[in-house]
Amino acid sequence: MEDENKKTEQPQGFTYEGEKRDDPYGETRRDAEPYTFGPFGGAGRPYGEEAPRQDVVEIAPAPATKEYRPFTVSGGTVKSDWNAKPPRRTSFRAIFASFLAGVIVVGALMFTADRQNWFTGELFGGTPQAQNTTAKPVNNPVNNAEDVVRPNNIAKIFEQASPAVVKVETFAKARQGTTWEDEFFRQFFGDNYRSNRGGEGEGDLQESGMGSGFLFDSTGYILTNQHVIEGADQIKVTVEGHDEPYTAKLLGTSPELDLAVLKIEGNDFPTLKLGDSSSMNMGDWVVAIGNPVGFEHTITVGVLSSNEREITIQDSSGSTRKYQHLLQTDASINPGNSGGPLLNLSGEVIGINTAVSTQAQGIGFAIPTSTITEVLENLKTNTKIPQKPVPFIGATLMDVNEEIAQQLGIEKDTKGSFVREVIFNSPAYRGDLRQYDVITGMDGTAYKNKDELIAAIQKKEVGAKVTLDVLRGGKEVDIIVEIGDKNEFNVQQ
Structure with missing residues (x-):
């Protein structure tokens, strides 16, 4: 019976008294821990005490090639190396050098992948490589790899252009019984802020409107909208850096084009250069400077939304003005911006801010310089502008x-x-x-x-x-x- 029990195969790591044990530290563990839980003794039974015999269930041994190690500590040494010297630690300098080298390699790979469009396959929404080598390549593909969200020279444009932008205020004689609530172009412009100041007799000058303009000649020539100075008996112009406003003289106007040229006395005024509006493309950045609702020298930024726009505006008298070839922009334009410049990123005037749709957001209009340059000399000399028959x-x-x-x-x-x-x-x-x-x-x-x-x-x-x-x-x-x-x-x- 004893021989038969000895011949019965037991699971590796589990033995009975008198048999060879697989646990090399069994004796030490039994002396220090008489009771334990785990694979080396029954629950609540000291090592060496023979458990009651039961029918033995034969369990297939694990493959001989696999070494069973009951416990280990992550990063620790194996049992045969307990008394060996600890391994030599890697120096900080070597770790840092490896990290730096990895950064350089990864950065170089990213740059190369971006330049050579490694990741433009179908998985990433790109176009798969053409199987037909005779297919024509796409001309001028859009590449946004180096695009920026907004130009970084807006502050510089404002710094250089703002001194040439002026505030235009108009004054008219009060007339008895007049409320001055003039709805002239208010739907689009709102520049004429008419108000009745009680107690003032007929003939007294009262503020009738406000808008913007800009100096285009250092001797004091100012360009603005005709509707800004409409009906004015006196025009005052405030130039940045000058304590007192100037009294301006109206030289020439064009109600059809909504343009006017003013003149103030002086020299060496800051000026803005007239650019080429026809060179602008839809989506190009533009900058507007003016005095919206009295906030002097306000800058707004947007893009050229469209060109060759046509709008019709009817004033309170029933007459209608038809604007043609206008530039459309989403740069914020408000009452008081009228007459101010619309600039490109070179700081050149490409339009005069003129109207805004009150039924929408971000829809403003400007008269392009292509229209202005054709009549500018006529306005300066107050000569009749040739007009196409209507x-x-x-x-x-x-x-x-x-x-x-x-x-x-x-x-x-x-x-x-x-x-x-x-x-x-x-x-x-x-x-x-x-x-x-x-x-x-x-x-x-x-x-x-x-x-x-x-x-x-x-x-x-x-x-x-x-x-x-x-x-x-x-x-x-x-x-x-x-x-x-x-x-x-x-x-x-």
Whole structure:
């Protein structure tokens, strides 16, 4: 029985008394720790005490090639090296040198990968390598590797350009009973801050508006918007670094282009150079400087959002101004910015800030220098600016609606243009077009509303004769009108 028990295979690391033990430190451990938990004794049983015999379950031994080590400490020595000398520690200098070398290698790899576009495969959203070597490469691919969020010379531009930007204040004589709540261009500009200062008699000068401008000639020539100085009896200009404002003289204006040139007495004023607006591309950075809502010399930054914009602004008198070829920008423009410069990153003026949409955010407009340079000398010398003919007939029109049709006693579904007013001595007046007429067509072509009719008139040549199809008192009549030039009348059609 004893021999049979001795022949029974036991799990490695587990033995009974009288058998060879796999634990080389068993004797020491049994002397120091008579009771323990673990693979070298039963729970609560001293080493060497034979456990009650049970049926032995044979367990397959572990592979002979694997060395079993019950416990170890991370970073410690193996049991055979306990009495050996500790390994030599690596010096700090060697560690630092290795770290520095790693930084240099990784940095070099990153730079090379960026330059050679190693990571532009499909996984990273790039274009996979073309399998067809005959395919044409993309011309001028966009590379943002070295782009910056915003130019770093904005402060320098402001430092150099700001002294040439001036504040323009206008004064007008108070008139009895006038509230001065003028809505002139307020929808877009808001530059004329009219206010009635009670207690002042008729003839006293009162502040009527404020805007911006800039010096473009060192002898005191200033460029601004015409609407900034509209209706002013006196113009004051404040130049940075000068204690008292200057009284400016108005030299020339262009209501059609909304430009004006002022002159103050003096020399050696700081100036801004007029740049080329046609060289600008959409997305180019621009800088606006002015006096928005009275905050003098405020700088705002944005990009050129678009060009060749057209907008129409109607003033309180009912006349309409049509702006063409405007620059659009998202640089913040507010009431008081009008007349101030819009600059490129070279500090050159590429436009005059003129209007802002009050129904949106970040939509402002500037008159480009391509328009300014064509008329600048005329404005300086106060000579008439040559204007392109604008075909018109001289009638104020509105669309026919059901109410108008009922009042005129015509069919309620009549389409056309109702004549609200005929300008004295205009082509319409001379052709016997009358107030309350309804124009349904021209030269045999029907036009359903005033916009269609005006567009058709503007395509005609000045001096050409047209036949208007008119409803008058319920009867159809033909009116022959010779197309005139709107520039001679300064009114809308």
